[in-house]
Amino acid sequence: MTDNEHETGRPDGRPEGRPERRTPARVIGTPSTEAPLSGTPLSGTPMSGRPGAADEGPDFKGPVFEDPDFPAVPGVAGVVPQDERTARRAERIAALCFLLAFAALVAFLVTYVRLQTGGLSATGASHVALGGTLTLALLALASGIVIWVRQIMPKYELVQRRHPMASPEDVRAEVAATFVRGAGESGIGRHRLLRRTLLLAAAPLGLAPLVLLRDLDTTGVPAAQLHRKLRHTVWGERTRDGKPLRLVVEGTGQPIRAADFNSPGGILSVVPQGYEHDLNVLAKATVILVKFRPEELKAGTNRNWTHDGIVAYSKICTHVGCPAALYEQTTHHILCPCHQSTFDAADGARVVFGPAARPLPQLPVGVDEEGYLVARGDFAAPVGPSYWERGDAEARARENGGHL
Amino acid sequence: MSELRTVPERIAGPATFLDDRLGAGGFARRNLRKIFPDHWSFLLGEIALYSFVILLLTGTFLTFWFKPSMGEIVYDGTYAPLKGVTMSEAYASSLKISFEVRGGLLIRQIHHWAALIFIGGMMAHALRVFFTGAYRKPRELNWIIGVVILSVALFEGLTGYSLPDDLLSGAGLRVTQGVVIGLPVVGTYLNFFLFGSEYPGEDVISRFYSIHILLLPGLILALVTAHLILMWVQKHTQFPGKGRTNRNVVGAPFYPAFMAKSGAFFLFTFAVIAGLGTFAQINPVWLYGPYSPADISAGSQPDFYLAFLEGALRIMPAWELNIFGTSQAGTIPLSVVIPALVPLGIIVVGMALYPFLERWITGDHREHHLADRPRDNPHRTSIGMAAIAFYGVLWLFGGNDIISANFRVSLYTTTWAGRILVFVAPVLAYAITYRICLGLQRSDVAVLTHGVESGVIKRLPDGRYVEVHSRPAEDIEAHLRGREPVPVLPYDEAVPPKGMRGPIGRLRLRMSRAYGGEKIPIANGGPHGENGQAALPAGASPDALPEDRALTR
Numbered sequence: 001m002t003d004n005e006h007e008t009g010r011p012d013g014r015p016e017g018r019p020e021r022r023t024p025a026r027v028i029g030t031p032s033t034e035a036p037l038s039g040t041p042l043s044g045t046p047m048s049g050r051p052g053a054a055d056e057g058p059d060f061k062g063p064v065f066e067d068p069d070f071p072a073v074p075g076v077a078g079v080v081p082q083d084e085r086t087a088r089r090a091e092r093i094a095a096l097c098f099l100l101a102f103a104a105l106v107a108f109l110v111t112y113v114r115l116q117t118g119g120l121s122a123t124g125a126s127h128v129a130l131g132g133t134l135t136l137a138l139l140a141l142a143s144g145i146v147i148w149v150r151q152i153m154p155k156y157e158l159v160q161r162r163h164p165m166a167s168p169e170d171v172r173a174e175v176a177a178t179f180v181r182g183a184g185e186s187g188i189g190r191h192r193l194l195r196r197t198l199l200l201a202a203a204p205l206g207l208a209p210l211v212l213l214r215d216l217d218t219t220g221v222p223a224a225q226l227h228r229k230l231r232h233t234v235w236g237e238r239t240r241d242g243k244p245l246r247l248v249v250e251g252t253g254q255p256i257r258a259a260d261f262n263s264p265g266g267i268l269s270v271v272p273q274g275y276e277h278d279l280n281v282l283a284k285a286t287v288i289l290v291k292f293r294p295e296e297l298k299a300g301t302n303r304n305w306t307h308d309g310i311v312a313y314s315k316i317c318t319h320v321g322c323p324a325a326l327y328e329q330t331t332h333h334i335l336c337p338c339h340q341s342t343f344d345a346a347d348g349a350r351v352v353f354g355p356a357a358r359p360l361p362q363l364p365v366g367v368d369e370e371g372y373l374v375a376r377g378d379f380a381a382p383v384g385p386s387y388w389e390r391g392d393a394e395a396r397a398r399e400n401g402g403h404l
Numbered sequence: 405m406s407e408l409r410t411v412p413e414r415i416a417g418p419a420t421f422l423d424d425r426l427g428a429g430g431f432a433r434r435n436l437r438k439i440f441p442d443h444w445s446f447l448l449g450e451i452a453l454y455s456f457v458i459l460l461l462t463g464t465f466l467t468f469w470f471k472p473s474m475g476e477i478v479y480d481g482t483y484a485p486l487k488g489v490t491m492s493e494a495y496a497s498s499l500k501i502s503f504e505v506r507g508g509l510l511i512r513q514i515h516h517w518a519a520l521i522f523i524g525g526m527m528a529h530a531l532r533v534f535f536t537g538a539y540r541k542p543r544e545l546n547w548i549i550g551v552v553i554l555s556v557a558l559f560e561g562l563t564g565y566s567l568p569d570d571l572l573s574g575a576g577l578r579v580t581q582g583v584v585i586g587l588p589v590v591g592t593y594l595n596f597f598l599f600g601s602e603y604p605g606e607d608v609i610s611r612f613y614s615i616h617i618l619l620l621p622g623l624i625l626a627l628v629t630a631h632l633i634l635m636w637v638q639k640h641t642q643f644p645g646k647g648r649t650n651r652n653v654v655g656a657p658f659y660p661a662f663m664a665k666s667g668a669f670f671l672f673t674f675a676v677i678a679g680l681g682t683f684a685q686i687n688p689v690w691l692y693g694p695y696s697p698a699d700i701s702a703g704s705q706p707d708f709y710l711a712f713l714e715g716a717l718r719i720m721p722a723w724e725l726n727i728f729g730t731s732q733a734g735t736i737p738l739s740v741v742i743p744a745l746v747p748l749g750i751i752v753v754g755m756a757l758y759p760f761l762e763r764w765i766t767g768d769h770r771e772h773h774l775a776d777r778p779r780d781n782p783h784r785t786s787i788g789m790a791a792i793a794f795y796g797v798l799w800l801f802g803g804n805d806i807i808s809a810n811f812r813v814s815l816y817t818t819t820w821a822g823r824i825l826v827f828v829a830p831v832l833a834y835a836i837t838y839r840i841c842l843g844l845q846r847s848d849v850a851v852l853t854h855g856v857e858s859g860v861i862k863r864l865p866d867g868r869y870v871e872v873h874s875r876p877a878e879d880i881e882a883h884l885r886g887r888e889p890v891p892v893l894p895y896d897e898a899v900p901p902k903g904m905r906g907p908i909g910r911l912r913l914r915m916s917r918a919y920g921g922e923k924i925p926i927a928n929g930g931p932h933g934e935n936g937q938a939a940l941p942a943g944a945s946p947d948a949l950p951e952d953r954a955l956t957r
Binding site: 112115116117118119120123126127128130131132134135138139141142143145146148149153156157158159160161162164165213216217218219223226227229230250269271277279280282283284286315316319320321322323325326337338339340341351353354355356357358384385386387388389390391392393395396399 | 437438439476482483484490502503504505506507508509510542575578579581582583585586587588589590591592593595596597598600601602603604605607611638639647650651652653654655656657660661664665667668669671672674675678679681682683695696697698699700701702703704714717718720721722723724726728729730731732733734735736737739740743771773804805815816819
């Protein structure tokens with residue numbers, strides 16, 4: 001009894017009267033002919049007719065079902081009971097598994113009460129104890145049931161007939177006739193006005209839920225104007241006393257004195273003053289500052305928009321909008337860690353490699369009277385990912401006399 | 405221990421109560437002993453089903469504490485490193501679930517692991533169904549339901565891992581937004597309808613929340629139910645073998661064997677996921693910090709099932725069209741639209757249409773209840789492997805930065821390798837798989853016609869030595885002989901049938917003849933030991949040598 005597979009063509013149960021190699025000693029769960037399977041569970045009549053069914057012994061030749069769903073098929077083993085000794089041993093093992101599961105579940109409950117969460121280590125201990133006991137309990141329960149199925153329940157190889165999925169022709173014909181008759185009785189075919197007005201009424205009913213979704217957009221802007229919001233950032237605005245916005249360090253909020261920003265090679269992540277915690281602003285207006293020696297800058301960079309070699313580019317990648325946060329000093333490459341678009345910071349942040357199609361827009365910077373870096377205007381082109389209404393904004397800006 | 409002779413009163417009572425009211429007896433009679441065929445590969449779908457149950461249970465638990473709000477608060481929980489940090493309520497409540505709710509971290513990690521195993525299980529199950537042809541008539545509808553469940557589950561996963569609002573989940577959300585807004589014509593509108601305003605707005609978490617916990621799970625639950633009902637009604641397929649035909653099912657009855665086995669399998673699945681949730685850390689949101697659109701961490705990766713989209717985005721060249729030039733319309737960012745739509749479209753639409761395309765090509769309108777062995781339909785298997793290669797390359801290059809960093813290859817080289825491999829690998833996979841399938845068919849035929857090496861060397865009277873071959877075991881032989889040729893459209897060289905004369909008809913016929921037919925015919929004949937004679941004396945039982953079977957198992 002080493003072959004535990006319930007599957008293909010077991011070697012026992014051979015056709016044409018060859019002797020059974022594995023003779024079932026006992027048939028459990030095989031309804032006898034007097035007590036067919038039908039209806040038994042509900043009527044309370046005996047499920048397995050004769051107790052003697054278990055003792056049919058060596059004469060047993062495969063399944064004894066009369067039920068038309070289980071025809072005896074040569075070569076199929078039927079219900080092969082387990083060896084009694086195997087079953088008794090398996091019972092002990094399964095019981096042990098169930099006891100183990102019980103113990104683990106009790107431990108789970110105790111752990112829940114005893115171990116409190118709190119600091120990292122306390123939470124960790126509670127987590128491991130709860131998870132460990134739960135895992136052990138589930139594993140033990142599952143193992144016990146598997147031992148029950150495989151070593152106590154009989155091995156089954158029963159056959160059930162399939163029937164074609166299609167209904168018989170006469171049934172189809174009857175249904176078709178019923179449909180036609182019903183359609184005729186309803187008059188939907190004859191009464192054209194009824195049909196057409198009903199369809200007419202249904203169309204707006206289908207549209208209503210779609211219309212209701214319009215206010216998912218909470219901006220209150222006409223739909224055709226929505227894209228205009230994407231074109232501008234707060235850098236184009238002024239402070240309340242009419243001054244240009246200062247560039248402040250992301251995180252600390254410190255304004256940057258141009259003279260102090262003197263670290264060629266490094267980059268700084270910068271946000272507009274007054275909007276340090278406004279995520280909607282940061283998603284568009286975050287900027288990176290790079291300081292160059294004058295001879296390093298190439299033609300792509302607008303020198304008029306730099307101050308003392310300090311160049312500002314949008315940090316929002318023009319591919320799908322991740323912050324392009326990595327910088328390689330020796331090559332002046334800005335790299336977006338999401339999809340590896342690479343931009344040349346010395347050359348107007350033109351795309352060197354990767355899926356981004358456009359350079360990072362450059363922000364015009366200058367200094368105010370106190371020497372702090374300020375934005376001298378908005379980006380000339382929309383920042384971030386492309387959208388349908390964007391058009392070739394760079395070319396448009398050039399046509400309008402700007403520089404990019 | 406006494407055997408049960410009658411139904412115990414405490415079961416008979418309620419059963420009678422129900423039957424009096426529902427007439428359920430007929431259903432129970434037909435179905436309690438319903439036969440389920442047994443094969444390990446039939447359990448893959450069950451893994452997905454049980455993971456889904458676990459997802460529903462653990463997800464409900466998580467909703468009791470999770471606050472789907474982007475409102476900003478200052479963190480004041482027990483996780484010291486983030487004390488005093490401004491963050492969204494969603495992130496703060498995720499931290500609370502992880503650190504202050506007993507068992508919260510466990511359930512959160514179980515939920516995440518179960519999501520991965522749910523989708524992984526579905527993928528493995530779909531591949532099993534595909535390679536065995538179990539999607540064929542009458543099961544096409546169930547196949548399509550499965551494809552829809554898989555697609556919906558991808559969005560379910562996406563909306564789920566965006567909820568904690570940590571830095572990593574925000575990066576995923578940002579990429580989603582970049583893709584949505586890039587869709588031609590409708591992108592901007594979709595962006596504003598989804599986010600309520602410009603990205604990120606204040607609404608997306610709560611909207612994703614109701615999509616994630618109500619809309620999509622409800623849809624999946626309904627579809628899973630339909631999937632199971634259809635499977636039940638149509639009965640499971642089985643592999644060919646002794647006593648197994650297209651007109652029967654051979655296996656174990658639902659009650660008690662299959663029921664108990666399924667219960668145990670549920671517990672095993674749960675145990676494995678609970679073990680992973682306990683000992684394998686997943687998505688440690690507290691390490692990432694709260695989301696800010698200005699920050700990112702290197703090496704950000706989506707969950708595995710979206711990595712193929714990520715890979716497509718990464719290896720795509722920088723193509724962008726402005727079809728109306730400088731006017732304010734007409735921008736099509738191909739470097740976003742193509743990777744977002746094309747691979748997913750090829751895979752999902754290809755899966756959904758495959759049963760119908762195959763039927764169109766083979767002209768096979770019969771019902772199929774016997775599963776093919778993958779080698780028995782070599783073109784289908786090759787197409788499946790090509791799809792796996794395509795998906796696999798995209799998936800792998802979703803981590804092109806990780807590959808480059810670990811193997812010290814230039815990032816550009818890695819990316820270029822991906823750009824080339826995404827076309828080359830499917831072709832190679834197709835060709836190699838096709839050869840392997842034919843080779844396996846030949847080896848099957850060799851077993852049938854030549855027999856199995858018995859390990860017995862025999863000396864013939866003339867002094868030669870031969871190895872005796874014995875007949876394969878009956879079950880093996882029945883299994884191998886279960887192959888039937890892939891059907892081909894009937895054709896006539898001289899007078900092609902009507903409808904086969906146009907270019908499409910001729911293409912259909914050519915594809916049919918290439919796709920179908922018997923590549924390696926199964927020849928009849930017994931094993932032979934020497935001089936083509938039967939190796940075993942007549943009358944000797946082939947099963948007399950049980951070790952022969954071991955050789956072929």
